[in-house]
Amino acid sequence: MMMMLSELGERNIINNIRKIYDYKWVDDDCSYFLEKNKYILITVDSISKSMHIPDHVDPVKVGYFLAAITLSDIAAMGGIPRYFMSALTLPKNMDTKDLKKIEIGIAKCLDKYNTMMIGGDCKEGTELVMSGIGIGEVNKKRILKRDGMKVGDILCVTNYLGKNSAGYYLWKLKNSKDGAEKLLEVEPRIEEGLIISRHGATAAMDLSDGIYSSISQLKKITGLGFLIDFSKIPVSPLAKKVNEELGISIEELTLNYGGDYELLFTIPPEKWITLKKASEKNNFKLTEIGRVKKGRNLLLKDGKEHEIKERGYEHFT
Amino acid sequence: MMMMLSELGERNIINNIRKIYDYKWVDDDCSYFLEKNKYILITVDSISKSMHIPDHVDPVKVGYFLAAITLSDIAAMGGIPRYFMSALTLPKNMDTKDLKKIEIGIAKCLDKYNTMMIGGDCKEGTELVMSGIGIGEVNKKRILKRDGMKVGDILCVTNYLGKNSAGYYLWKLKNSKDGAEKLLEVEPRIEEGLIISRHGATAAMDLSDGIYSSISQLKKITGLGFLIDFSKIPVSPLAKKVNEELGISIEELTLNYGGDYELLFTIPPEKWITLKKASEKNNFKLTEIGRVKKGRNLLLKDGKEHEIKERGYEHFT
Numbered sequence: 127m128m129m130m131l132s133e134l135g136e137r138n139i140i141n142n143i144r145k146i147y148d149y150k151w152v153d154d155d156c157s158y159f160l161e162k163n164k165y166i167l168i169t170v171d172s173i174s175k176s177m178h179i180p181d182h183v184d185p186v187k188v189g190y191f192l193a194a195i196t197l198s199d200i201a202a203m204g205g206i207p208r209y210f211m212s213a214l215t216l217p218k219n220m221d222t223k224d225l226k227k228i229e230i231g232i233a234k235c236l237d238k239y240n241t242m243m244i245g246g247d248c249k250e251g252t253e254l255v256m257s258g259i260g261i262g263e264v265n266k267k268r269i270l271k272r273d274g275m276k277v278g279d280i281l282c283v284t285n286y287l288g289k290n291s292a293g294y295y296l297w298k299l300k301n302s303k304d305g306a307e308k309l310l311e312v313e314p315r316i317e318e319g320l321i322i323s324r325h326g327a328t329a330a331m332d333l334s335d336g337i338y339s340s341i342s343q344l345k346k347i348t349g350l351g352f353l354i355d356f357s358k359i360p361v362s363p364l365a366k367k368v369n370e371e372l373g374i375s376i377e378e379l380t381l382n383y384g385g386d387y388e389l390l391f392t393i394p395p396e397k398w399i400t401l402k403k404a405s406e407k408n409n410f411k412l413t414e415i416g417r418v419k420k421g422r423n424l425l426l427k428d429g430k431e432h433e434i435k436e437r438g439y440e441h442f443t
Numbered sequence: 444m445m446m447m448l449s450e451l452g453e454r455n456i457i458n459n460i461r462k463i464y465d466y467k468w469v470d471d472d473c474s475y476f477l478e479k480n481k482y483i484l485i486t487v488d489s490i491s492k493s494m495h496i497p498d499h500v501d502p503v504k505v506g507y508f509l510a511a512i513t514l515s516d517i518a519a520m521g522g523i524p525r526y527f528m529s530a531l532t533l534p535k536n537m538d539t540k541d542l543k544k545i546e547i548g549i550a551k552c553l554d555k556y557n558t559m560m561i562g563g564d565c566k567e568g569t570e571l572v573m574s575g576i577g578i579g580e581v582n583k584k585r586i587l588k589r590d591g592m593k594v595g596d597i598l599c600v601t602n603y604l605g606k607n608s609a610g611y612y613l614w615k616l617k618n619s620k621d622g623a624e625k626l627l628e629v630e631p632r633i634e635e636g637l638i639i640s641r642h643g644a645t646a647a648m649d650l651s652d653g654i655y656s657s658i659s660q661l662k663k664i665t666g667l668g669f670l671i672d673f674s675k676i677p678v679s680p681l682a683k684k685v686n687e688e689l690g691i692s693i694e695e696l697t698l699n700y701g702g703d704y705e706l707l708f709t710i711p712p713e714k715w716i717t718l719k720k721a722s723e724k725n726n727f728k729l730t731e732i733g734r735v736k737k738g739r740n741l742l743l744k745d746g747k748e749h750e751i752k753e754r755g756y757e758h759f760t
Contacts, residue, residue, distance in 0.1 A: 161478050166478075216759075222447065247489050
């Protein structure tokens, strides 16, 4: 009997793969190994034309996106990116100019975050598939994993939420090229990750999958839940606009749909005030949006607590 | 004006990419960076269904092949493989059993070469594309690059040549499934690479592209050429059989077509004898096939010297 991957869904596929290896795979943004007093961080992220690249978007933005989502995983571990490699599978009828623009986009992001391109692989295939490989490092004591949070810790996010999902809906409902490009507009929060880690954060991950999916993943690792205060969510201006004009709920845009690649992290209350000051001094925005608690994940909204059911997008289904 | 990648060819594509980055890309099997007294080696190799995976071959062999060609790059640098990651882009109608078999194949190869799977990425796409990422290490003084050879050095290969290309022709001309699987039958020459490097080899690379293409690449890096003695080539039994039965020349099978993933390396004559003894003690085969010289690449065959023109396969064309 044949069973297709679509019947299994992304998480089951990954869990089935894990079972084959002795190694207990890390539930973190990067893989890592110890070298003297630091961890070498290594991560790979792939994008395919059919699933991740809207038609007609500027290829420079696609390249930037690939590098940014890769480095974002290093940021989420509190690390500094050092090196980057790419594995490209390219259709032979691809326009050479588009490939050049993709590379210019990658180079732009790597320049901005002081990361050196050190090689890669280039092969032929029927679909454009590109993998970014990021290599970074983090002091042994400063690594930010997903499993360190405790009851009472404050849950925070960097910057604003909902811009990328707003872009997605503008693209899908209004066929907006600008929207499609907003969906791809990502910055790895490297400096933020470093400062967060130095100030005693207990766990972190990036928000590629959205908050609902992320807190569900954290709950699976630690058993602990969250109370999220809806009124505290830092809503991006574009998400407000899409909410008003297209009627997509703020909850969908900022909590359910992912793609923001902001950092989600936990920190003990006594350390939060110092970190908040450090963020202001360094000109970046941090917002407290909830607390770590025992039991189920809850959303406080309009004075009532609602149970959060994960509705995040799952590939292959 | 649109120009397609197929008009440019693989090497021009890669050279154009390199120009975009400040970094002078290494012309080696792996990228690497220094950590104290050793190099961390890192390499990525991708395969796509359309270009690299014959229909009906056992998926276990495909997985083994992916891991083996990745680790082969580490062997060619004189390194020890430590970690492996995979980036999978999978079509949703793929059979879950096939994916499991691929993973079993990867695990089999990693087990054999004491390499730990530490994570990866899994995404959806229209074509099956898989990248293997290999991480290894090598003592600072023992790294085997491509640029260290000198005039008078002996040119050698590990094991026998021509098995994989023989498999390719059996598959293509006789529609042989066994042939297709022989094409994928690769072992990374880890122990060989270590011993070769310890005994003072001056340059090495793996033979994924075949000897003609490899010596042409070495000539571009160093300016030096080779004289290859055709009578000394260690021809695999399968290549002899395919030569007799299908009329494909031994030169095509062992020198022009790649896919063997044996190691090609150079070593000063005074060190060759000690290395040869070490290889016999460790039960692997090394063969002297030529010499490093000034000027053009030549093949000594039937008492005459013929100029070697590279005819290796180039992707995208």
